[in-house]
Amino acid sequence: MKPFDILIVGAGIVGSAVARECALIGWRVGVIEGGTPAGGATAAGMGHVVVMDDSPAQLALTAFSRSLWQRDSGKLPKSVEYETCGTIWVAADDEEMVEVHARREVYEEAGVETRVLTAAALANKEPNLRRGLAGGLLVPGDGVVYPPAAAAFYLAEARRLGAEFFQARAMSASQGQVLLSDGVSLVADRIVLAVGTECDLLPSLPIQKRKGHLVITDRYPGFLHHQLVELGYLKSAHKIADDSVAFNIQPRQTGQLLLGSSRQYGNEGPEAEPEMLRRMIDRAKQYMPGLENLSVLRVWTGFRAATFDKLPLIGPAAGLSEDRSLWLAAGFEGLGITNAPGAARLLVDAMLGRKSAIDAEPYLPARLMEPARLAHA
Amino acid sequence: MRETFPVTINGATRQIARGTTVAVAMLLAEQPCRLSVSGEPRGALCGMGICFECRAVVNGIPHRRTCQILCEQDMTVETNR
Numbered sequence: 039m040k041p042f043d044i045l046i047v048g049a050g051i052v053g054s055a056v057a058r059e060c061a062l063i064g065w066r067v068g069v070i071e072g073g074t075p076a077g078g079a080t081a082a083g084m085g086h087v088v089v090m091d092d093s094p095a096q097l098a099l100t101a102f103s104r105s106l107w108q109r110d111s112g113k114l115p116k117s118v119e120y121e122t123c124g125t126i127w128v129a130a131d132d133e134e135m136v137e138v139h140a141r142r143e144v145y146e147e148a149g150v151e152t153r154v155l156t157a158a159a160l161a162n163k164e165p166n167l168r169r170g171l172a173g174g175l176l177v178p179g180d181g182v183v184y185p186p187a188a189a190a191f192y193l194a195e196a197r198r199l200g201a202e203f204f205q206a207r208a209m210s211a212s213q214g215q216v217l218l219s220d221g222v223s224l225v226a227d228r229i230v231l232a233v234g235t236e237c238d239l240l241p242s243l244p245i246q247k248r249k250g251h252l253v254i255t256d257r258y259p260g261f262l263h264h265q266l267v268e269l270g271y272l273k274s275a276h277k278i279a280d281d282s283v284a285f286n287i288q289p290r291q292t293g294q295l296l297l298g299s300s301r302q303y304g305n306e307g308p309e310a311e312p313e314m315l316r317r318m319i320d321r322a323k324q325y326m327p328g329l330e331n332l333s334v335l336r337v338w339t340g341f342r343a344a345t346f347d348k349l350p351l352i353g354p355a356a357g358l359s360e361d362r363s364l365w366l367a368a369g370f371e372g373l374g375i376t377n378a379p380g381a382a383r384l385l386v387d388a389m390l391g392r393k394s395a396i397d398a399e400p401y402l403p404a405r406l407m408e409p410a411r412l413a414h415a
Numbered sequence: 416m417r418e419t420f421p422v423t424i425n426g427a428t429r430q431i432a433r434g435t436t437v438a439v440a441m442l443l444a445e446q447p448c449r450l451s452v453s454g455e456p457r458g459a460l461c462g463m464g465i466c467f468e469c470r471a472v473v474n475g476i477p478h479r480r481t482c483q484i485l486c487e488q489d490m491t492v493e494t495n496r
């Protein structure tokens with residue numbers, strides 16, 4: 039069989055975005071998926087396309103990726119439900135308002151438009167928030183997508199451009215060869231592992247599962263207009279050790295409300311936990327008391343692929359593996375939907391030796407060489 | 416003759432007999448209980464609280480299962496959009 043230019047293991051949103059990017063430059067692409075395409079973390083996630091400033095590197099990647107979503111917006115099918123609803127970071131008190139102003143500066147420096155909202159402006163934009171909140175920071179360019187449909191679009195684009203799809207599990211991937219569960223063996227110049235949280239192909243992958251719960255309500259059009267996130271979110275999202283919950287709510291095009299989220303280590307079971315759900319819903323009701331009267335349709339859980347420095351692994355596997363044919367696009371924690379298009383671009387730039395729009399160094403897997411640095415080793 | 420009282424369904428008031436479920440009142444008024452995401456009209460299907468097809472706005476509260484609620488005097492019912 040004629041070798042592929044590239045084989046991609048995993049058809050979540052990241053693998054699918056990489057496949058499209060590679061097909062666009064005319065490469066012969068093979069995509070390998072063991073389960074349902076986009077059936078992993080991509081089906082579980084929230085689909086908030088958001089600029090995050092928890093580190094300069096995260097800010098650069100999310101802002102770059104968001105610009106690619108915006109550029110693509112005209113091409114996305116309706117099923118992707120892309121909507122630029124904007125994010126409001128909600129400040130509960132004056133102390134958090136200080137944080138609002140600090141963040142505004144960081145965003146503005148990075149060229150990301152923001153607007154500070156007073157308490158009155160916040161109440162005006164989101165009347166279902168409780169009174170007495172201090173204000174917020176509106177990031178108008180942030181958006182929302184329906185992640186499985188976005189991944190399906192990337193994969194369909196790749197296939198339209200000639201990519202081949204293999205419905206099978208990759209049992210091994212090394213030295214340019216991938217062995218599939220159905221006995222087929224494929225050969226390529228490069229192999230990309232876009233495997234989400236599954237590390238069996240490369241056990242040295244420094245990734246941990248971080249569980250999250252989500253809740254979706256029935257349709258209540260007009261109840262919510264922006265994605266709202268409590269400003270304390272970064273504090274709780276960053277705590278590596280403890281289970282945490284934060285108020286995070288998203289308006290879907292159907293009028294449904296998607297309510298997040300929890301972050302937990304150490305529990306790798308997919309079951310929904312009543313105690314975590316109660317904490318999440320209680321937290322949300324502190325911000326939006328009217329949620330009390332809405333009915334919930336479904337709850338579910340998913341797993342984020344966490345790295346110890348909260349940045350993804352994008353680039354050659356060097357440092358984690360001697361195998362020069364292996365590349366990585368993994369470890370996207372809670373931002374893989376946002377970052378998929380940017381990551382795909384950086385990866386292909388690196389493969390072609392092309393200059394990237396942003397500095398790709400902070401995401402190189404080699405930085406995580408010593409497994410001892412893992413907080414939870 | 417059973418006792419009747421007024422119930423307002425999508426703005427039109429009509430007399431409804433005591434003991435009638437809201438789902439049946441909507442059928443009598445030829446009004447859909449709700450509209451699906453794509454805008455299709457939907458009405459009661461199972462009649463026993465399982466399928467959720469009969470949800471409507473009852474006295475201002477959306478997504479009430481109308482097959483499980485009896486009409487009351489001066490109730491207002493609207494198609495859930």
Ligand SMILES: Cc1cc2nc3c(=O)[nH]c(=O)nc-3n(C[C@H](O)[C@H](O)[C@H](O)COP(=O)(O)OP(=O)(O)OC[C@H]3O[C@@H](n4cnc5c(N)ncnc54)[C@H](O)[C@@H]3O)c2cc1C
Binds near residue numbers: 051053083232251367
């Ligand atoms: C609760 C929750 C909320 C989130 N909210 C957001 C959000 O609002 N915004 C945002 O940007 N991100 C969010 N995320 C993160 C986002 O969902 C993930 O980062 C993203 O989906 C990761 O995509 P992926 O393609 O890397 O992984 P996955 O979607 O898990 O895809 C990996 C694929 O690889 C396949 N695979 C693995 N091993 C093999 C093998 N050996 N052979 C064949 N196939 C294999 C799997 O079957 C799977 O389909 C959230 C995540 C969770 C859990």
Ligand code: FES
Binds near residue numbers: 470
């Ligand atoms: S008709 Fe099925 S729940 Fe009411």
